[in-house]
Amino acid sequence: MKVRTRYVESRVCGWGPAAYAIAIAFSLFSTAGGVAAQGLPETVIGKAQIYDGVTFDLIQDGGRYRTATRIRLEAVDSCELRQKARLGNVDWPCGAVATAWLASRTLVKEVECRPTRVIPGGGYRAQCYVDAIDIAALGLGQGMYVLAVSKHEDPLPGYAEIEAKAKAASAGIWSSNFMTPADWRRANGTYNPLSPQRW
Template sequence: MAAQVSPIRVEVIDGTHFRDIETGDVYRLSGIDTCAPGQVARLSRQPWPCGTMATAWLVNATLNKWLACVTVRENGGERVARCASASYPDLAAGMLHDGVAVLAPSSPEEPVIASYSLAEQQARKAYRGLWSSVFQMPWDWRAQHSEGRRAVAKEARQ
């Protein structure tokens, strides 16, 4: 693992991505996923913008704060990383604990981190955040909505 040498300040892109304001490097938090921008969950019959909430959580956790990030790997122009601030020893674990993120599907490049699994289990048991609601897993929502965008684009070309 390559460590980020100096602390960084960031601007949030969405619930899992942010950009170093000095270098422009894009980071994605390792091991988690969040609702996509525009994605909605339902608490009883009331919809709420879970993608917006995840982004807001990350903005609140990083605004005017220095982050220390350890890059796990590079992937398509972004740094997949584990990051911490003075308030959060691990941002991804904090998001899982508060129920605004879910564990990402594991892969050989990104195995499940035991403490992340525990944080998600605790959030589920306590019905925090997403776990108090009905929602679609972010990767399923994205797949469904990207198919819809492709179908609309195809109809527009015909």
């Protein structure tokens, strides 16, 4: 399947424990054959232009023009940009916080993504790393993300345990009452003022 890549003018907006690292590395090794069979690139590397807590474009410099490849983190989800959570009697913008968290981890840094599948509309689901740190695993551990797998899928190795520890510690979003991102989208739509394209 051919994946559409957008071209943009030459400007950019702008862990864990060894056991998790080993488990995640094993996952990548065991799925490598499937990725190759789907015709996916082994890696996509660039600077991240953030749209929400789990979605961004990887910008790759090509001279006058730069390619922009849409990426959505595999197996995790975050509050939508317009979404809020409630702590006590106070609402707070969990979507904006997750978006800012991802931007703070990736701004002007090289992001390496390993695609796992093609997304309808163009782009990839992927496991992504900054300074060899798994972004999704880090976000799960800090309560920025929740697991996002269907009942027919298993989470990536280590992810369920990381989320369970974040819940137990009331980290991030787990300190508050919130609607799951999928339910929030069904109730409120997917409009994102930062994103030129959303699926």
